[in-house]
Amino acid sequence: NAGVMQNPRHLVRRRGQEARLRCSPMKGHSHVYWYRQLPEEGLKFMVYLQKENIIDESGMPKERFSAEFPKEGPSILRIQQVVRGDSAAYFCASSATVAGDSPLHFGNGTRLTVT
């Protein structure tokens, strides 16, 4: 039973380019979450999605960032016109249900470096 799969593991982009991060949740999980981890900090919630719906995007920056979880295929976190401050590790997590007793299962993350 494969866990949460994220790719790529490492991504290097120049300032102004676009970054696309992919996440395939665990089999049977329909709830996907994106978190960002800055150096020496904990994880900060960004967005929570279910299939074809954004449920909570209260942690997403207002500009340049977007997320989707289509009916078919992985969830995508998209960062347009990247800046150096976007350099971080981006983690995806999935859960089976929305109930509080359904823990999050994390992927190994995508480490984005903006040069």
Added chain:
Amino acid sequence: AQSVTQPDIHITVSEGASLELRCNYSYGATPYLFWYVQSPGQGLQLLLKYFSGDTLVQGIKGFEAEFKRSQSSFNLRKPSVHWSDAAEYFCAVGPPAGTASKLTFGTGTRLQVTL
């Protein structure tokens, strides 16, 4: 707003010694509480969780944690540390009902184990 404090940024223990990592939370009601472990370059792995009931919860890898409502704490313990336990440990709090999306993480405690 909910918050999590992990007062120890870095802890060093000798292999075989006991371990206690501190976690204090701020929340209006009894939250759901979690401990996650992150090895270098990896995602987060769930060690244990508390939802209700017995305030002493057992987790994987020999870890346990005790929920103390009066102290708003959820400290992680292990009686005898192994070198492979060296990693970063994150405490997290979530709302007791409904959305698991709003997990709030502490800034982490980095554990170093000396032989």
